[in-house]
Amino acid sequence: MSSPIARDVLSVRDLTAGYVADLPVIMDISISLKQGSLTVIIGPNGAGKSTLIKAIAGLVPKSGGSVVLKDSEIKDIRPDQMGDLGLAYVPQTDNIFRGLNVRQNLALSLRKDKSGAASRIEELYNLLPDLRDKRDALAGSLSGGQRQMLALAMALARRPSVVLMDEPSAGLSPKVAEEVLTLVADLTRSGVSVLLVEQNVRLSLAVADHCYILAEGRNQIDGEARQLANDPVVGEIYLGARRMGAA
Amino acid sequence: MIQNIVDGFLVGSILSLGAIGLTMIMHMLRFANFSHAELLSIGAYAALVFDAVFGAISPILQAKIGPLSITLALVLAILVSMAVTAVSAILLDRLVFQRIREKAGPLSMVFASFGMALVIRNVIGLIFGLKTQLYSDEIAFAVMLSTDPLILVKPDQVFVFCAAIVIMLVLHLILSRTTFGFALRAVAENPALAQVNGVNLGLMIGVTWAIGGALAAAAGVFYGLNAQINPVIGRDLVLPIFAATILGGIGSILGAAIGGFAIGLASNLALLILPNGYSPAVPFLIILFVLMIRPNGLFGVSNE
Numbered sequence: 225m226s227s228p229i230a231r232d233v234l235s236v237r238d239l240t241a242g243y244v245a246d247l248p249v250i251m252d253i254s255i256s257l258k259q260g261s262l263t264v265i266i267g268p269n270g271a272g273k274s275t276l277i278k279a280i281a282g283l284v285p286k287s288g289g290s291v292v293l294k295d296s297e298i299k300d301i302r303p304d305q306m307g308d309l310g311l312a313y314v315p316q317t318d319n320i321f322r323g324l325n326v327r328q329n330l331a332l333s334l335r336k337d338k339s340g341a342a343s344r345i346e347e348l349y350n351l352l353p354d355l356r357d358k359r360d361a362l363a364g365s366l367s368g369g370q371r372q373m374l375a376l377a378m379a380l381a382r383r384p385s386v387v388l389m390d391e392p393s394a395g396l397s398p399k400v401a402e403e404v405l406t407l408v409a410d411l412t413r414s415g416v417s418v419l420l421v422e423q424n425v426r427l428s429l430a431v432a433d434h435c436y437i438l439a440e441g442r443n444q445i446d447g448e449a450r451q452l453a454n455d456p457v458v459g460e461i462y463l464g465a466r467r468m469g470a471a
Numbered sequence: 472m473i474q475n476i477v478d479g480f481l482v483g484s485i486l487s488l489g490a491i492g493l494t495m496i497m498h499m500l501r502f503a504n505f506s507h508a509e510l511l512s513i514g515a516y517a518a519l520v521f522d523a524v525f526g527a528i529s530p531i532l533q534a535k536i537g538p539l540s541i542t543l544a545l546v547l548a549i550l551v552s553m554a555v556t557a558v559s560a561i562l563l564d565r566l567v568f569q570r571i572r573e574k575a576g577p578l579s580m581v582f583a584s585f586g587m588a589l590v591i592r593n594v595i596g597l598i599f600g601l602k603t604q605l606y607s608d609e610i611a612f613a614v615m616l617s618t619d620p621l622i623l624v625k626p627d628q629v630f631v632f633c634a635a636i637v638i639m640l641v642l643h644l645i646l647s648r649t650t651f652g653f654a655l656r657a658v659a660e661n662p663a664l665a666q667v668n669g670v671n672l673g674l675m676i677g678v679t680w681a682i683g684g685a686l687a688a689a690a691g692v693f694y695g696l697n698a699q700i701n702p703v704i705g706r707d708l709v710l711p712i713f714a715a716t717i718l719g720g721i722g723s724i725l726g727a728a729i730g731g732f733a734i735g736l737a738s739n740l741a742l743l744i745l746p747n748g749y750s751p752a753v754p755f756l757i758i759l760f761v762l763m764i765r766p767n768g769l770f771g772v773s774n775e
Contacts, residue, residue, distance in 0.1 A: 281667060303666040313667045321657045321664065332653040333668050341650075378668060 233259040233417045234280070234311075234386050239289035241279035248287060249275040250441045257386060257417045257434075262409050264420045264428040264449060267438035273421040274316065276438070277388040280419070281313035282306055294385060308336070312379035316390040316421075319375035322364030326355050326374055329363050333381035348377045352407075369400040376408070386417045393424045405431050429453040473620050475739040481628050481697065483735025484635035488690035489708060490715035490727035491642065492683030498722030499659045499679050500572065502580035506563065507687065508709035509591035514556040514688025515695040515704055516599055521548035521555075522606060538614075538626040540607040541696070549692050553685040560684025561677050563587065569676075588705060596702040603699040606692075631693040638689055639728055642682070646724060655679065659722055707751075711738065714754035718761050720771020729769065733757075 234257035242248040250272035257263050265273045278284040280291050282303040291298045293309055306313065321329050330348060334341040349356035352373045358366060363374055372392050379387050392408060393401035401424060408418055409431035422428035429435060432449035437458065445458065452458045493507045525544035526533045532544035571583050613623035646652035657665040658675040666672050694704060715734045719726025734754050741753045761768060 283663060283667070302671070303663075304669050304671050306667065307669045315664060315667070318661055318664060321653075321660050323656055323660050324653055328653050331650050332657055332665075332670070335650040335654060336669055338650070382669075 231259055232256045233294055234419065235292040236276075236280060237290045237292070239276070239279060239286060239291065241275060241284050241286045241289075243275075243284060245285070245287070248441065249284075250279065250438075252289065253438070253441075253443055254289075255419075255436050255443070255446070257419055259385070259417055260412050260415045261433040262412050262418045262420060262431060263434040263436065264422050264432035265436045265438060266422060266425050266428065267444070270440075271438040272441040273438055274390050275441075277313065277390055277419060277421055281311065281388055283313070307333075307382050307384065310383075310385035311388070312382070312384035312386070313388045314375045314379045314390065314392065316392075316394055320363040320366070320371050320378070322362065325360050325362050326366070327359045329374055329378055330355075330381055333378040337382060344381060348381065351380075352377050368396050369404060372396065372404050373407075376404075376411075380411070380416070384416065386419065387411070389418060389420045391421055391423055393422065393427065402427060426453070472740070472743060473617075474622050475743060476736060477622060477624060479736035479739035480732060481632050481735070482739060483732035484632050485690050485693045485697065485731075486708070486711050486715045486735050487639060487728045487731025488635055488686045488693070489712040490719065490731045491639065491724055492686040493712055494716045494719065494721055494723065494727040495655075495659065495679050496683045497716065499662075499676060500568070500580070502568075502572075502577040503584070503713070504568075505581065505584040505709060505713075506587040506591060506705075507584075507683065508705035508712055509588050509595075510556055510560055510563075510684050510687035510705075511691030511694060511708055512592065512595050512702060512704045513559050513691070514552045514684075515691035515700045516595055517552035517555040517688065518545065518548040518692045518695070519599075519604060519606065519700060521551045524548075539630055540609055540627055541630060542607075545606055549689065552692060553688040556688035556691075557681035557684040560680040560687070564676065564680045588709070592702055592705055599702065601702060603701045605699060606696060627696050631696055635689070635693060638686065642686070643724065655682075710751070710758075711735075711754040714758045714761075717758050717768055720768025723768065723770035726768055726770035 236253060236255045238252045238254055240248045240251050242250070253276055255263070265276065267273050275284055279286050282298070282301060293311055296309070298309065301309070321332065324332065327345065330345045331341060334344055337344070349359070354370055354373055355377055358370060363371065366374060376392070389408065392404050396404060405424070405427050408420065412418055420428060420432065429449045429452060435446060435449040435452045436443065437445040437452070445452070489508065489511055492510070493504060496504050496507065522542070522545045525547050526542065532547065533542050535542055536546070567583055567587055568580060571579050613625045616622040616624055646656060654665065654670045655675060655678065657668065658670055658672060662672055665675070691704060694708065711734050715730035716727055718733055719728070719730030734757060737757060738750055738753045741750050
């Protein structure tokens with residue numbers, strides 16, 4: 225959990241971005257991320273949640289606004305240089321290299337830190353013991369949960385200060401999804417800040433510190449995750465309270 | 472028949488080198504590059520030029536190596552031609568294909584590759600003429616390995632086969648044991664994910680073209696050592712190289728290597744039952760057969 229005096233490690237101001245020039249998907253979005261916190265972004269399909277974190281990661285062109293990471297603006301930086309700045313991104317799907325084994329996937333993520341790679345891989349195996357057992361298995365042969373663990377380990381490999389995750393629970397069974405999100409929440413204790421896009425609203429609000437709700441490419445509501453989880457308006461729109469009540 | 476198998480393995484080793492480069496580029500950039508076989512021509516002629524240059528610089532380099540008709544000058548020329556062709560491949564991408572893929576789709580890339588194949592072939596013809604040339608004018612005598620059945624092998628052919636295998640093994644070790652190799656494979660599988668894992672996409676695309684060009688150069692020189700050098704080497708080999716790539720599966724290095732040997736063997740064994748003129752049709756039939764039965768080839772994975 226974030227402390228009340230934690231500083232902003234990531235600050236997004238009035239960000240406008242889209243895949244095609246002059247056709248923005250997200251408009252004037254502002255968010256901030258406290259050090260050691262878990263912030264979740266929720267919203268209906270097409271709200272621009274995934275586009276937002278892809279734009280922060282440098283994978284979608286920005287046409288306005290700014291992204292500041294640890295007091296330095298991220299500008300004109302290639303996606304492959306983001307890791308050097310302490311920013312890691314985990315895509316929703318295809319987030320591991322199926323043709324490489326688990327160890328090779330981790331070694332690839334640590335390519336720029338060859339001297340400390342072996343010890344760091346051991347640390348990651350200690351953090352996620354399932355990966356040690358599967359270290360020689362092709363990543364394409366892993367289960368959905370194990371793939372998310374590997375994707376998370378790859379993101380953590382270079383000790384980022386901020387991890388951006390796009391729907392890590394997608395396609396997983398409820399039990400495995402809960403395990404993955406709990407693990408993500410536990411990571412923040414080590415000081416890592418996580419910005420999470422999720423469709424699993426109940427579960428993500430239960431583990432997150434802060435929440436932003438997007439709709440139609442813009443900020444709508446934000447606040448403490450637990451408060452929003454108990455907010456009747458949010459509950460009606462995003463948690464299906466009316467349908468549940470009607471039933 | 473055994474002679475056909477021996478010849479098949481030899482031709483197969485040359486096709487494998489061409490197919491490995493092609494499959495790497497096709498898998499990474501998602502387009503069928505019909506100009507790849509012209510890189511074999513560039514390599515073959517570059518080696519011809521540098522062989523003459525090195526031979527003129529130092530008479531010592533004109534000495535033949537053991538029973539081979541190959542000189543030290545030619546060995547050096549092969550290495551230089553691999554570097555020259557690697558640079559040519561990078562320039563081909565930077566000047567033509569990179570510009571097209573930034574603005575157009577894979578189909579435009581395919582048509583551009585057809586065009587570039589014609590341009591390269593004709594430029595080589597303009598510079599070097601259309602007549603066939605040889606690395607050595609001396610007659611290379613074959614060694615009789617067996618009289619019954621009759622098996623004849625030239626020492627140069629043994630050199631070509633062994634050199635091709637060594638090159639493939641070195642590439643295999645790089646791709647399977649080094650993080651640089653992991654990065655190359657990662658970019659081919661998922662370029663966007665490779666980028667967010669710290670891999671410089673533009674650099675790796677350039678490296679892939681360079682590797683493809685270097686392997687093509689070796690294949691071109693080896694083909695020239697086994698047969699003759701002429702400006703239509705690319706035209707003659709484009710189909711067998713594509714057949715080897717498709718048979719092995721787009722993106723599979725092992726598949727391309729095995730595919731090359733399979734096409735080489737099939738083409739040479741076909742000579743036992745088909746008239747000589749029909750043998751070039753065999754790779755085409757194999758392409759059709761593979762696409763119908765197993766569209767992803769023996770070891771290929773779908774990009775979807």
